[in-house]
Amino acid sequence: MKGFMRRRRVWRRVCIYPTTFIARLIVLLVGAVLIAPLAVEAQQTGKVARIGYLSVGSPTGTDANLRRAFSEGLRDLGWIEGQTIFVEERWAEGKFDRLPELAAELVRLKMDVIVAAGAVPVIRAAKQATSTIPSS
DSSP: OOOHHHHHHHHHHHHHHHHHHHHHHHHHHHHOOOOOOOHHHHTTTTOOOEEEEEEEEESTHHHHHHHHHHHHHHHTTTTTEEEEEEEEEETTTTTTTGHHHHHHHHHHOOSSSHHHHHSHHHHHHHHOOOSSSOBB
């Protein structure tokens, strides 16, 4: 009988504490799952990022594939056009002399960042238009 009581005490210690631990862990996990969407929603309700997209091509030419890939990359990173970001496009349609004017227009629209897609003249026009707005 003595051995039985000793085993019973040990069994109680083993069973009670892990059960309490598991119950607390379950409550913690359920709470985290319920709170996580609220945290994500709180992050997305802030300011909508404004991106200026400058390209030497046209929206119907081969440069449209670049623009599509850019949108897909943003989507893969969790940015949704029209909800978490706004993209303002400017296309030079092969006229390099229009690039400085289009870049200046994006600066006037107060974009958060300017994406210079394509050739070096596009990048140069974006960099010459502003020193405060990041461009890439």
